[in-house]
Amino acid sequence: MNGDALIQAASAIGAGLAMIAGIGAGIGQGFAAGKGAEAVGKQPEAQGVIVRTMLLGAAVAETTGIYGLVIALILLFANPFV
Amino acid sequence: MNGDALIQAASAIGAGLAMIAGIGAGIGQGFAAGKGAEAVGKQPEAQGVIVRTMLLGAAVAETTGIYGLVIALILLFANPFV
Amino acid sequence: MNGDALIQAASAIGAGLAMIAGIGAGIGQGFAAGKGAEAVGKQPEAQGVIVRTMLLGAAVAETTGIYGLVIALILLFANPFV
Amino acid sequence: MNGDALIQAASAIGAGLAMIAGIGAGIGQGFAAGKGAEAVGKQPEAQGVIVRTMLLGAAVAETTGIYGLVIALILLFANPFV
Amino acid sequence: MNGDALIQAASAIGAGLAMIAGIGAGIGQGFAAGKGAEAVGKQPEAQGVIVRTMLLGAAVAETTGIYGLVIALILLFANPFV
Amino acid sequence: MNGDALIQAASAIGAGLAMIAGIGAGIGQGFAAGKGAEAVGKQPEAQGVIVRTMLLGAAVAETTGIYGLVIALILLFANPFV
Amino acid sequence: MNGDALIQAASAIGAGLAMIAGIGAGIGQGFAAGKGAEAVGKQPEAQGVIVRTMLLGAAVAETTGIYGLVIALILLFANPFV
Amino acid sequence: MNGDALIQAASAIGAGLAMIAGIGAGIGQGFAAGKGAEAVGKQPEAQGVIVRTMLLGAAVAETTGIYGLVIALILLFANPFV
Amino acid sequence: MNGDALIQAASAIGAGLAMIAGIGAGIGQGFAAGKGAEAVGKQPEAQGVIVRTMLLGAAVAETTGIYGLVIALILLFANPFV
Amino acid sequence: MGEISNLVMFVLEWLSQFSAETLTISATIIGAGFAMIAGIGPGVGQGFAAGKGAEAVGKNTDNSQSVTLVMLLGAAVAETSGIFSLVVALILLYSNPLIGLQGAGFVLAASALGAGLAMMAGIGPGIGQGYAAGKGAERVGNRPEYQGLIVRVMLLGQAVGQTTGIYALVVALILLFANPFLA
Ligand code: NA
Ligand code: NA
Ligand code: NA
Ligand code: NA
Ligand code: NA
Ligand code: NA
Ligand code: NA
Ligand code: NA
Ligand code: NA
Ligand code: NA
Numbered sequence: 014m015n016g017d018a019l020i021q022a023a024s025a026i027g028a029g030l031a032m033i034a035g036i037g038a039g040i041g042q043g044f045a046a047g048k049g050a051e052a053v054g055k056q057p058e059a060q061g062v063i064v065r066t067m068l069l070g071a072a073v074a075e076t077t078g079i080y081g082l083v084i085a086l087i088l089l090f091a092n093p094f095v
Numbered sequence: 096m097n098g099d100a101l102i103q104a105a106s107a108i109g110a111g112l113a114m115i116a117g118i119g120a121g122i123g124q125g126f127a128a129g130k131g132a133e134a135v136g137k138q139p140e141a142q143g144v145i146v147r148t149m150l151l152g153a154a155v156a157e158t159t160g161i162y163g164l165v166i167a168l169i170l171l172f173a174n175p176f177v
Numbered sequence: 178m179n180g181d182a183l184i185q186a187a188s189a190i191g192a193g194l195a196m197i198a199g200i201g202a203g204i205g206q207g208f209a210a211g212k213g214a215e216a217v218g219k220q221p222e223a224q225g226v227i228v229r230t231m232l233l234g235a236a237v238a239e240t241t242g243i244y245g246l247v248i249a250l251i252l253l254f255a256n257p258f259v
Numbered sequence: 260m261n262g263d264a265l266i267q268a269a270s271a272i273g274a275g276l277a278m279i280a281g282i283g284a285g286i287g288q289g290f291a292a293g294k295g296a297e298a299v300g301k302q303p304e305a306q307g308v309i310v311r312t313m314l315l316g317a318a319v320a321e322t323t324g325i326y327g328l329v330i331a332l333i334l335l336f337a338n339p340f341v
Numbered sequence: 342m343n344g345d346a347l348i349q350a351a352s353a354i355g356a357g358l359a360m361i362a363g364i365g366a367g368i369g370q371g372f373a374a375g376k377g378a379e380a381v382g383k384q385p386e387a388q389g390v391i392v393r394t395m396l397l398g399a400a401v402a403e404t405t406g407i408y409g410l411v412i413a414l415i416l417l418f419a420n421p422f423v
Numbered sequence: 424m425n426g427d428a429l430i431q432a433a434s435a436i437g438a439g440l441a442m443i444a445g446i447g448a449g450i451g452q453g454f455a456a457g458k459g460a461e462a463v464g465k466q467p468e469a470q471g472v473i474v475r476t477m478l479l480g481a482a483v484a485e486t487t488g489i490y491g492l493v494i495a496l497i498l499l500f501a502n503p504f505v
Numbered sequence: 506m507n508g509d510a511l512i513q514a515a516s517a518i519g520a521g522l523a524m525i526a527g528i529g530a531g532i533g534q535g536f537a538a539g540k541g542a543e544a545v546g547k548q549p550e551a552q553g554v555i556v557r558t559m560l561l562g563a564a565v566a567e568t569t570g571i572y573g574l575v576i577a578l579i580l581l582f583a584n585p586f587v
Numbered sequence: 588m589n590g591d592a593l594i595q596a597a598s599a600i601g602a603g604l605a606m607i608a609g610i611g612a613g614i615g616q617g618f619a620a621g622k623g624a625e626a627v628g629k630q631p632e633a634q635g636v637i638v639r640t641m642l643l644g645a646a647v648a649e650t651t652g653i654y655g656l657v658i659a660l661i662l663l664f665a666n667p668f669v
Numbered sequence: 670m671n672g673d674a675l676i677q678a679a680s681a682i683g684a685g686l687a688m689i690a691g692i693g694a695g696i697g698q699g700f701a702a703g704k705g706a707e708a709v710g711k712q713p714e715a716q717g718v719i720v721r722t723m724l725l726g727a728a729v730a731e732t733t734g735i736y737g738l739v740i741a742l743i744l745l746f747a748n749p750f751v
Numbered sequence: 752m753g754e755i756s757n758l759v760m761f762v763l764e765w766l767s768q769f770s771a772e773t774l775t776i777s778a779t780i781i782g783a784g785f786a787m788i789a790g791i792g793p794g795v796g797q798g799f800a801a802g803k804g805a806e807a808v809g810k811n812t813d814n815s816q817s818v819t820l821v822m823l824l825g826a827a828v829a830e831t832s833g834i835f836s837l838v839v840a841l842i843l844l845y846s847n848p849l850i851g852l853q854g855a856g857f858v859l860a861a862s863a864l865g866a867g868l869a870m871m872a873g874i875g876p877g878i879g880q881g882y883a884a885g886k887g888a889e890r891v892g893n894r895p896e897y898q899g900l901i902v903r904v905m906l907l908g909q910a911v912g913q914t915t916g917i918y919a920l921v922v923a924l925i926l927l928f929a930n931p932f933l934a
Contacts, residue, residue, distance in 0.1 A: 016510025018098025021176035022105035023514035029112030030521030031577075032166050034570075035159025036119035037528035037613070039201070039241075041535015043123015046152020047130030048539030052546035054134035054145045063546045064148060066556060070538020071155045073563045077527025077570035077613075078116075078159035084524050084577050085113075085166050089175050093581050094513035100180025101758070103258035104187035111194030114248050117241025118201035119531070121283070121323075125205015128234020129212030136216035136227045146230060153237045159531075160198075160241035167195075167248050171257050182262025183758055185340035186269035193276030196330050199323025200283035203365070203405075207287015210316020211294030218298035218309045228312060235319045242280075242323035249277075249330050253339050264344025265759060267422035268351035275358030278412050281405025282365035285447070285487075289369015292398020293376030300380035300391045310394060317401045324362075324405035331359075331412050335421050346426025347759065349504035350433035357440030360494050363487025364447035367875070367915070371451015374480020375458030382462035382473045392476060399483045406444075406487035413441075413494050417503050425855075429763075431932040432861035439868030442922050445915025446792075446875035449832075453796070453879015456908020457886030464890030464901045474904060481911045488872075488915035495869075495922050499931050508592025515596035522603030523659075526652075529610035529695070533617015540621030544628035555628045558638060562620020565645045569609025569652035569695075576606050576659050585663050586595035590674025597678035604685030605741075608734075611692035611794070615699015622703030626710035637710045640720060644702020647727045651691025651734035651794075658688050658741050667745050668677035672773030679777035686784030687840075693791035693877070697798015704802030708809035719809040722819060726801020729826045733790025733833035733877075740787050740840050749844055750776045 020095055024088040031088070034081030041074040102177055106170040113170070116163030123156040181259055188252040188259070195252070198245030205238040263341055270334040270341070277334070280327030287320040348423055352416040359416070362409030369402040430505055434498040441498070444491030452481040512587055516580040523580070526573030533566040594669055598662040605662070608655030615648040676751060680744040687744070690737030697730040763857075771856030775849050778860035782867025783843045786923075789836035789873030796829040796881015803885030807892030818892040821902060825884020828909045832873025832916040839870050839923055848928055858932050866926040872919035879912040 049067035053060045087093075131149035135142045169175075213231035217224045251257075295313035299306045333339075377395035381388045415421075459477035463470045497503075541559035545552045579585075623641035627634045661667075705723035709716045743749075766774060804822035808815040843866065849859045887905035891898045925931075 015098055016507055018101050019510050019514045020517065021098075022101045024517040025102065025106040025109035025170055025174075025176065026112065027109075027517035027519075027521030028166055028170070029109030030518065031524040032113040032116045032163040034524045034527035034531070035116035035162055037531020038159045038535065039116070039119020039121070039156050039531070040123045041532045041538065041617070042152065042156035043120065043126050043205070044535050045538035045542060046123065046127035046149055046156055049152050049542045050127060050131045050145045050149040051134045052543045053148045054138040054141045056546040057141050057144055059546045059549050060144055060148075062549055062552055063542045064151070066545045066552075066559075067148075067152060067538055067542040068155070069556070070534065070541050070559060070563070071152070073560070074531050074534035074538055075158065076567065077530045078162065080527055080570065080574045081524040082162045082166070084520055084574070084581075087581060088517055088520065089166075089169060092517075094517065095176075097180055100183050104183045107184065107188040107191035107252055107256075107258065108194065109191075110248055110252070111191030114195040114198045114245040117198035117244055120241045121198070121201020121203070121238050122205045123535070124234065124238035125202065125208050125287070128205065128209035128231055128238055131234050132209060132213045132227045132231040133216045135230045136220040136223045139223050139226055142226055142230075146233070149230075149234060150237070153234070157237075157240065160244065164244045164248070171248075171251060177258075182265050186265045189266065189270040189273035189334055189338075189340065190276065191273075192330055192334070193273030196277040196280045196327040199280035199326055202323045203280070203283020203285070203320050204287045206316065206320035207284065207290050207369070210287065210291035210313055210320055213316050214291060214295045214309045214313040215298045217312045218302040218305045221305050221308055224308055224312075228315070231312075231316060232319070235316070239319075239322065242326065246326045246330070253330075253333060259340075261344055264347050268347045271348065271352040271355040271416055271420075271422065272358065273355075274412055274416065275355030278359040278362045278409040281362035281409055284405045285362070285365020285367070285402050286369045288398065288402035289366065289372050289451070292369065292373035292395055292402055295398050296373060296377045296391045296395040297380045299394045300384040300387045303387050303390055306390055306394075310397070313394075313398060314401070317398070321404065324408065328408045328412070335412075335415060341422075343426055346429050350429045353430065353434040353437040353498055353502075353504065354440065355437075356494055356498065357437030360441040360444045360491040363444035363491055366487045367444070367447020367449070367484050368451045370480065370484035371448065371454050371879070374451065374455035374477055374484055377480050378455060378459045378473045378477040379462045381476045382466040382469045385469045385472055388472055388476075392479070395476075395480060396483070399480070403486065406490065410490045410494070417494075417497060423504075428855035428857050431855070432857035435858065435861040435865035435926055435932065436868065437865075438922055438926065439865030442869035442872045442919040445872035445919055448915045449792070449872070449875020449877070449912050450879045452908065452912035453876065453882045456879065456883035456905055456912055459908050460883060460887040460901045460905040461890050463904045464894045464897050467897050467900055470900060470904075474907070477904075477908060478911065481908070485914065488918065492918045492922070499922075499925060505932075508589055511592050511596045512599065516599040519599035519601075519603030522600065523606040526606045526609035526613070529613020530617065531613070533614045533620065533699070536617050537620035537624060541624045544625045548628040551628045551631050554631055554634055555624045558627045558634075558641075559620055559624040561638070562616065562623050562641060562645070565642070566613050566616035566620055568649065569612045572652065572656045573606040573609055576602055576656070576663075579663060580599055580602070584599075586599065586669075590670045593670065593674050593678045594681065598681040601681035601683075601685030604682065605688040608688045608691035608695070611695020611791075612699065613695070615696045615702065615798070618699050619702035619706060623706045626707045630710040633710045633713050636713055636716055637706045640709045640716075640723070641702055641706040643720070644698065644705050644723060644727070647724070647731075648695050648698035648702055650731065651694045654734060654738045655688040655691055658684055658738070658745075661745060662681055662684065666681075668681065668751075670768070672769050675769055675773055675777050676780065679780040683780040683784030686781065687787040690787045690790030690794070693794020694798065695794070697795045697801065697881070700798050701801035701805060705805045708806045712809040712812075715809045715812050718812055718815050719805045722808045722815070722822070723801055723805035725819065726797065726804050726822060726826065729823065729830075730794050730797035730801055732830065733793045736833060736837045737787040737790050740783060740837075740844075743844065744780060744783075750780065
């Protein structure tokens with residue numbers, strides 16, 4: 014076995030691990046979805062501002078999931094060690 | 096041992112790990128489902144906007160689960176190392 | 178033993194890991210069940226729309242658990258590496 | 260040691276990992292139990308619909324735990340690699 | 342070392358992993374216990390139906406913990422690989 | 424290395440893993456303790472039924488922690504593989 | 506295999522592990538998104554201060570996710586051991 | 588492979604593990620962000636004291652994330668074993 | 670390779686693991702920050718006692734994070750085995 | 752490296768180059784790291800108590816002393832599993848009875864690791880007891896005249912919540928001091 018194979022094997026596992034970061038955004042944005050649905054039910058006339066705030070906050074919550082995706086893609090397609 | 100076998104073995108484990116990201120969307124969207132059910136019970140007349148907001152928010156919460164799925168599929172079917 | 182054995186061994190572990198994604202749907206849908214039960218207790222006359230919304234939301238929450246199942250089944254029965 | 264032993268060893272660990280999915284249903288259904296108990300205390304006259312909704316929602320929440328069990332049983336008793 | 346030893350070793354670890362499923366029922370049923378205690382404090386006259394609903398829901402929440410136990414016992418005492 | 428040593432080593436690790444199940448009961452019963460303390464503070468006259476319900480529910484929540492303990496003790500003192 | 510390959514393999518896994526920190530910001534910022542959406546629904550006239558406070562708090566919550574990203578990038582592109 | 592390579596490889600993994608501590612601050616500070624946004628919506632006139640308290644509490648919550656970062660940096664750049 | 674290298678490698682990983690304890694204080698203290706911000710918004714005149722109680726409780730919540738840090742520092746700089 | 756049959760055999764053989772004592776020490780160190788993870792529990796729980804305490808003193812400034820007392824009492828109970836884990840980690844590092852024993856290195860090493868893994872159960876009691884501390888503090892703020900009853904129920908419930916942490920401690924101590932595989 015050469016060293017490249019070991020690095021590539023570890024990179025595949027590292028890419029899988031990095032995706033786990035996405036748990037956070039899934040929980041958080043789902044919470045936002047639930048509170049948003051509750052809020053538009055109570056104040057349908059404020060639907061615009063509620064949904065915009067929910068989406069703005071959800072966009073912020075997405076970032077660390079994206080970071081994980083970027084690291085996984087680097088490990089797979091732009092691996093500095095291979 | 097040839098290197099490809101090690102890489103493929105690690106890719107199988109990496110694919111499994113990547114799926115764990117799906118925990119997040121499951122929790123979050125389930126929360127949204129519960130709040131949505133609560134909200135339509137209280138304001139049945141706002142059912143349309145409640146369900147639409149719940150589904151919009153849930154779609155946003157799905158993304159990191161999809162990222163995990165995509166990385167798993169890349170590891171299995173479009174593996175750059177194999 | 179050839180390399181296939183290592184790949185198959187790792188695929189068995191990867192399949193087990195992928196199932197862990199199911200934690201999310203279990204928690205989330207259980208939350209929805211609880212809120213649904215609470216809501217029908219408060220507004221029995223809205224039972225239809227409450228249960229439909231709960232089930233719609235729960236279906237959405239199931240997806241990432243299904244993704245995990247699909248990846249596990251691919252690893253076991255349609256493994257591209259074996 | 261032959262290759263089958265490695266695969267069977269990994270399958271035993273994979274089966275154990277798959278069961279971890281059951282955490283989700285345990286938490287979620289327990290939440291539903293608690294909200295159900297609360298709801299029947301407040302509206303004993305709606306006991307029927309509350310308990311039915313709780314059980315329906317709990318059945319939905321059980322599925323990913325069952326998926327984990329099925330994968331574990333496949334690994335142990337219908338292992339495609341052995 | 343023969344193959345059986347490796348399989349038995351992995352089965353011991355798999356059995357330990359399977360028990361981790363029990364986290365779910367512990368959290369969920371404890372939540373039910375807490376809501377049940379709260380509910381009987383508010384409506385002591387509904388104690389019967391509250392406790393019955395709590396126990397029914399808790400029984401449902403126990404199942405995935407039992408699944409984990411069953412897989413662990415199979416791995417230890419009815420291991421198909423040994 | 425002989426096979427027995429490997430099995431015993433894995434059993435020690437498996438026993439440790441099985442105990443992790445206890446996280447669940449600890450969280451859940453603590454929740455019950457908190458709701459119980461809250462409830463007796465609100466309805467001291469219902470103290471008896473509140474505490475009995477809390478303890479009954481907590482006993483139910485203990486079981487999966489006990490299962491983990493039993494599997495650990497089997498691995499250590501009644502190991503079928505050694 | 507030389508030592509550099511082992512270090513690079515471990516760095517790929519370390520980078521993946523570091524990204525897991527991002528779970529926190531995802532959950533926390535999603536919670537903030539939900540509470541922000543709820544708050545602007547109740548007090549649309551205070552939208553400015555609500556959203557500013559939500560974003561300020563979310564920025565604070567991002568830091569540990571960034572730390573994880575920085576350590577991952579160091580491991581991949583400025584590894585002191587390679 | 589020499590001993591230094593093993594130590595450096597383990598240090599890369601240890602650094603990744605240490606970053607996981609950051610999950611806590613992310614969740615906690617996000618909660619504070621949400622409650623802060625809610626509070627300024629209800630009492631805009633108390634915005635100053637609310638935001639100051641939120642930031643003070645968030646600073647306290649950051650510390651264990653920083654500890655993790657410091658240990659990771661020591662492992663990478665001031666490793667006493669290398 | 671000599672034994673010291675393995676022990677030092679294990680120490681790097683052990684130090685990383687110990688830091689994970691910090692998740693708890695991060696979550697808990699962030700919760701305290703949020704409730705503190707909420708409380709000073711409602712009772713600005715009680716700001717002194719609210720903030721003091723929040724900080725006192727947060728100090729108590731810090732201890733296990735410190736324990737983890739101390740063990741990590743011992744492993745790195747005062748390792749009894751090296 | 753030879754046939755892959757032997758990825759597992761290769762690892763086991765590579766480890767076999769080290770003495771039993773070296774393997775045991777290495778696993779002991781990693782076990783100590785795992786044991787500390789239990790500290791998540793008290794951190795979450797006591798932080799909850801801190802938040803509820805802060806809220807309660809704001810609402811009931813006259814009762815702030817009893818609120819603080821109950822918060823601290825409950826939080827002290829919630830510290831237990833963190834202390835257990837710290838003690839086990841210190842035993843592992845400074846007086847591990849497995850180190851230096853004659854015997855199979857893998858068994859000694861795995862026993863030390865298993866002891867550390869078991870201690871992670873302490874996460875649960877830490878979170879749960881801290882929750883109870885917070886709810887106890889909240890109620891005492893609202894109804895100080897029932898402080899005795901509230902605290903008794905809080906402590907009773909916390910005691911029940913400790914058991915799985917005790918089980919784990921017992922299993923860890925068995926692995927370290929009464930290990931059936933070393934008989
Ligand atoms: Na973010
Ligand atoms: Na998303
Ligand atoms: Na989904
Ligand atoms: Na389901
Ligand atoms: Na169940
Ligand atoms: Na149970
Ligand atoms: Na932060
Ligand atoms: Na802190
Ligand atoms: Na503490
Ligand atoms: Na207990």
